Amino acid sequence: MKKFFSRFYIAIIFVFLYAPIATLIVLSFNKSKTRAKWGGFTTKWYVELFENEIIMEALSNTLWLALLSALIATVIGTAACIAINQMNKAWRTFFMGVTNIPMLNADIVTGISLMLLYLSFGMSFGFSTILLAHITFNIPYVILSVMPKMKQISKHTYEAALDLGAGPVYAFFKVVFPDLLPGIFTGFLMAFTMSLDDFIITHFTKGPGVDTLSTKIYTEVKKGIKPEMYALSTIIFVVVLVLLLIINKSPAKKDKGQKRI
Amino acid sequence: MKSKRSLLAGPYLFWSVAFIIIPLVMVFYYGFIDENGAFTLENIAAIASPEHSKALWVSIRLSFVSTIICFVLAYPLAMILANMSVNQNQFIVLVFILPMWMNFLLRTLAWQTLLEKNGVINMILNFFSLPSLNIINTEAAIILGMVYNFLPFMVLPIYNSLARMDRDVINAAHDLGANWIQTFCRIIFPLSIPGVVSGVTMVFVPALTTFVISAILGGSKILLIGNVIEQEFTQASNWNLGSGLSIVLMIFIILSMIISAILDKDGEGALL
Amino acid sequence: MKKTKLIAMIALMAALAVSATGCGKEKGAENGEVIVYNWGEYLDPATLDMFEEETGIKVIYDEYETNEIMYPKVESGTSNYDVLCPSDYMIEKLLENDLLAEINFDNVPNKGNIGDQYYEQAKAFDPENKYTVPYCFGTVGILYNKTMVDEPIDSWDVLWDEKYAGNILMQDSVRDAFMVSLKRLGYSMNSLDTAQLEEARDELIKQKPLTQAYVVDQVRDKMIGDEAAIGVIYSGEAIYTQRENENLEYVIPKEGSNVWIDCWVIPKASKNKENAEAFINFMCRPDIALMNFDYITYSTPNDAARELIEDEAIRNSEIAFPDLSQYENMETFKYLGSEGDEIYNEYWKQVKSAD
Numbered sequence: 001m002k003k004f005f006s007r008f009y010i011a012i013i014f015v016f017l018y019a020p021i022a023t024l025i026v027l028s029f030n031k032s033k034t035r036a037k038w039g040g041f042t043t044k045w046y047v048e049l050f051e052n053e054i055i056m057e058a059l060s061n062t063l064w065l066a067l068l069s070a071l072i073a074t075v076i077g078t079a080a081c082i083a084i085n086q087m088n089k090a091w092r093t094f095f096m097g098v099t100n101i102p103m104l105n106a107d108i109v110t111g112i113s114l115m116l117l118y119l120s121f122g123m124s125f126g127f128s129t130i131l132l133a134h135i136t137f138n139i140p141y142v143i144l145s146v147m148p149k150m151k152q153i154s155k156h157t158y159e160a161a162l163d164l165g166a167g168p169v170y171a172f173f174k175v176v177f178p179d180l181l182p183g184i185f186t187g188f189l190m191a192f193t194m195s196l197d198d199f200i201i202t203h204f205t206k207g208p209g210v211d212t213l214s215t216k217i218y219t220e221v222k223k224g225i226k227p228e229m230y231a232l233s234t235i236i237f238v239v240v241l242v243l244l245l246i247i248n249k250s251p252a253k254k255d256k257g258q259k260r261i
Numbered sequence: 262m263k264s265k266r267s268l269l270a271g272p273y274l275f276w277s278v279a280f281i282i283i284p285l286v287m288v289f290y291y292g293f294i295d296e297n298g299a300f301t302l303e304n305i306a307a308i309a310s311p312e313h314s315k316a317l318w319v320s321i322r323l324s325f326v327s328t329i330i331c332f333v334l335a336y337p338l339a340m341i342l343a344n345m346s347v348n349q350n351q352f353i354v355l356v357f358i359l360p361m362w363m364n365f366l367l368r369t370l371a372w373q374t375l376l377e378k379n380g381v382i383n384m385i386l387n388f389f390s391l392p393s394l395n396i397i398n399t400e401a402a403i404i405l406g407m408v409y410n411f412l413p414f415m416v417l418p419i420y421n422s423l424a425r426m427d428r429d430v431i432n433a434a435h436d437l438g439a440n441w442i443q444t445f446c447r448i449i450f451p452l453s454i455p456g457v458v459s460g461v462t463m464v465f466v467p468a469l470t471t472f473v474i475s476a477i478l479g480g481s482k483i484l485l486i487g488n489v490i491e492q493e494f495t496q497a498s499n500w501n502l503g504s505g506l507s508i509v510l511m512i513f514i515i516l517s518m519i520i521s522a523i524l525d526k527d528g529e530g531a532l533l
Numbered sequence: 534m535k536k537t538k539l540i541a542m543i544a545l546m547a548a549l550a551v552s553a554t555g556c557g558k559e560k561g562a563e564n565g566e567v568i569v570y571n572w573g574e575y576l577d578p579a580t581l582d583m584f585e586e587e588t589g590i591k592v593i594y595d596e597y598e599t600n601e602i603m604y605p606k607v608e609s610g611t612s613n614y615d616v617l618c619p620s621d622y623m624i625e626k627l628l629e630n631d632l633l634a635e636i637n638f639d640n641v642p643n644k645g646n647i648g649d650q651y652y653e654q655a656k657a658f659d660p661e662n663k664y665t666v667p668y669c670f671g672t673v674g675i676l677y678n679k680t681m682v683d684e685p686i687d688s689w690d691v692l693w694d695e696k697y698a699g700n701i702l703m704q705d706s707v708r709d710a711f712m713v714s715l716k717r718l719g720y721s722m723n724s725l726d727t728a729q730l731e732e733a734r735d736e737l738i739k740q741k742p743l744t745q746a747y748v749v750d751q752v753r754d755k756m757i758g759d760e761a762a763i764g765v766i767y768s769g770e771a772i773y774t775q776r777e778n779e780n781l782e783y784v785i786p787k788e789g790s791n792v793w794i795d796c797w798v799i800p801k802a803s804k805n806k807e808n809a810e811a812f813i814n815f816m817c818r819p820d821i822a823l824m825n826f827d828y829i830t831y832s833t834p835n836d837a838a839r840e841l842i843e844d845e846a847i848r849n850s851e852i853a854f855p856d857l858s859q860y861e862n863m864e865t866f867k868y869l870g871s872e873g874d875e876i877y878n879e880y881w882k883q884v885k886s887a888d
Binding site: 006009010013014016017018019020021023024027035036076077079080082083084086087095097098099100101102103104105106107108109110112113114115116117120132133135136139143168189193194196197199200204213214217218221225229230233236237240241244248 | 265266267268269270271272273274276277280281282283284285287288291334337338341342344351352353355356357358359360361362363364365366367368369370371372374375379381409412462463466467469470472473477487490491494500503504507510511514517518
Binding site for chain 3: 311312315316377378379398480481482484488489492494495496497498
């Protein structure tokens with residue numbers, strides 16, 4: 001009985017979360033150019049999508065931004081975690097406080113503050129300004145994912161490795177780093193996703209001609225979204241879903257074994 | 262050795278000063294000057310004007326309601342997820358992040374298609390001869406949009422704090438004769454507070470400051486403080502006023518930081 | 534382990550997608566570039582490719598939704614745009630603030646394709662026709678759904694009619710909204726008279742509960758989808774919506790309305806002025822203007838292009854090419870100065886925050 005209720009509840013939340021996504025998928029097969037009318041089934045938008053240079057460029061910008069910003073944020077964030085973990089309380093509070101600012105601050109304020117910074121330093125707006133902004137809001141996600149793992153790691157193994165003659169760098173990569181990896185990956189994934197999904201901060205830090213999918217869509221919201229956009233989102237969604245399914249299926253058992261240790 | 266390790270925080274220190282702290286200082290600078298560069302408090306005081314204070318009040322009200330709805334929906338969900346077997350729940354948690362791969366604006370826009378007068382939901386309701394649902398372009402639609410977009414931010418931290426909980430403590434409580442409600446009130450809930458706190462801030466702050474959801478689902482009829490700030494910057498090009506109002510917004514953010522610092526001392530309520 | 538693989542695969546996918554889209558992008562850069570800042574969906578993207586191919590000038594293309602969004606970007610100089618396409622009153626504002634460069638018309642031989650009457654119209658804000666080349670023009674009127682409205686519509690008053698409560702779409706921009714209200718009251722849409730403006734504002738506040746939403750271009754989708762009965766719309770959009778939903782009818786109200794014109798201009802900060810002129814010239818070519826007209830359905834001032842329109846009904850369409858002498862009280866927006874702007878913005882904010 002209880003199980004039934006849990007399942008039922010999860011199902012409802014699922015419908016809530018995925019109803020709009022189903023709508024978008026359906027719209028991607030709509031022959032009519034406007035979302036207000038069903039004009040019959042077609043797959044032509046999927047063909048036209050790949051011929052649409054503007055969308056393709058926005059896609060490439062979006063992916064590059066997500067990839068680069070997540071990578072750089074992961075490196076900076078992980079390094080910072082290692083350092084912060086052994087600092088005294090005051091410094092630690094300072095760093096964690098600073099980390100919380102972009103997390104808690106309104107996106108609109110973060111976006112505007114960065115725009116004002118770029119303006120006053122006379123930087124020209126473009127890909128690099130967006131990238132800097134994305135790294136900035138991504139680092140906290142990495143830190144907040146790695147930090148808990150860092151706390152779980154016992155200092156003694158690392159010290160033991162040192163006692164046994166390993167150099168600090170070697171000891172770190174052999175002993176500490178493997179335990180951090182899951183946190184680092186989660187952080188990277190979160191950063192990647194956040195960068196992908198961001199609109200507001202990009203909106204304020206972008207320059208002419210550099211569009212991400214988000215900013216492209218925002219200009220289209222007013223004019224009516226081009227059906228190619230629906231097609232693209234559907235493809236992205238399906239690809240990620242398939243990846244998730246594959247990954248969840250294959251090495252699951254091994255993973256369980258590792259967890260117990 | 263220790264000082265060497267501290268150097269690893271160098272890049273982050275530089276980064277946070279350059280791209281977090283200095284930009285915020287700039288917002289404060291712009292917020293406290295007028296268009297001729299003279300010091301003024303007018304931009305801050307502008308929040309008291311009827312339009313601005315109303316927009317702020319509506320924003321607070323809507324985001325408060327959405328936060329509560331998110332919490333009520335998310336807590337049972339997080340408990341169910343946390344009680345599932347390890348390998349199932351990892352998948353399900355990822356499924357909550359999956360919608361984020363579909364663009365945020367498109368997802369919100371899809372709700373327009375769903376909620377409209379001749380939208381999908383009303384078509385279904387009409388088919389069963391049920392009364393139609395007319396919430397598009399109202400506050401209810403905005404709340405729905407907020408709950409929809411920010412629900413994962415509530416589920417994940419609560420789920421994490423629940424999943425991290427030591428089963429033995431709960432079992433011990435049961436062994437000592439506590440019933441389910443007692444266990445929940447005295448053990449489970451108090452231990453999950455860090456997760457709840459970070460969930461609440463992760464929902465409340467973006468909901469308080471959004472300008473996109475109100476524009477898309479509110480038909481631009483309802484002015485939120487986020488809309489006011491956005492318009493000051495992008496349309497009226499009154500950056501001083503926009504910055505001044507941003508500073509007011511930041512007060513709320515600082516407040517929520519303080520509250521979360523008090524309730525969540527170890528900063529454990531991380532998102533993941 | 535699980536996540537490792539996930540990340541690896543996502544990264545791989547991303548890299549693949551990036552490399553797939555990244556190549557072949559560099560073409561046409563040999564003659565420099567031109568940065569165009571235009572209205573969203575305001576030309577046929579195919580014409581950009583043709584321009585790049587024919588001239589070897591790379592186009593960097595950016596879009597804005599309203600004149601008001603465009604202006605601060607040009608003023609603050611964050612981006613050095615080469616070509617803009619603002620409306621009448623915004624051109625006046627740009628000129629007043631000395632932000633535009635004179636066009637060297639020797640580089641724009643196709644300017645003759647544009648009808649004289651449109652240059653005449655442009656003199657309102659560019660008295661010597663030194664800075665502008667008309668690109669699109671039109672009127673603002675009421676679009677209504679014949680199946681939902683059974684009376685003849687000829688007045689802005691219908692937007693205040695309680696019969697249509699919840700079925701009215703208003704424009705979500707300061708000047709357009711106030712235009713409707715001021716015209717309805719019989720005032721000039723460029724009024725700076727506080728009493729008139731207050732009256733117009735109060736009327737808009739009165740109207741607010743009746744409106745379904747304030748929209749910009751979403752009016753298009755909503756009217757096509759039978760979401761609303763009546764909407765304030767630009768004539769160019771009206772042609773498109775009629776194509777998609779034959780129950781829609783467009784009318785210019787008897788109290789008068791806005792006749793607007795959007796022109797190509799070159800900002801002073803432009804670094805590629807000659808390329809900008811080449812671009813404007815290209816856009817004035819009849820075949821290109823026709824392509825754009827077909828794509829965006831906004832009226833083209835390009836007489837040579839109009840000749841090429843095959844469908845006679847459209848070539849002589851009263852909506853696309855209205856005979857303005859028939860209508861009374863048609864006006865064009867004027868720039869009202871920064872103080873005027875401030876009053877309008879302030880009042881508009883009051884309308885938007887009203888219940």
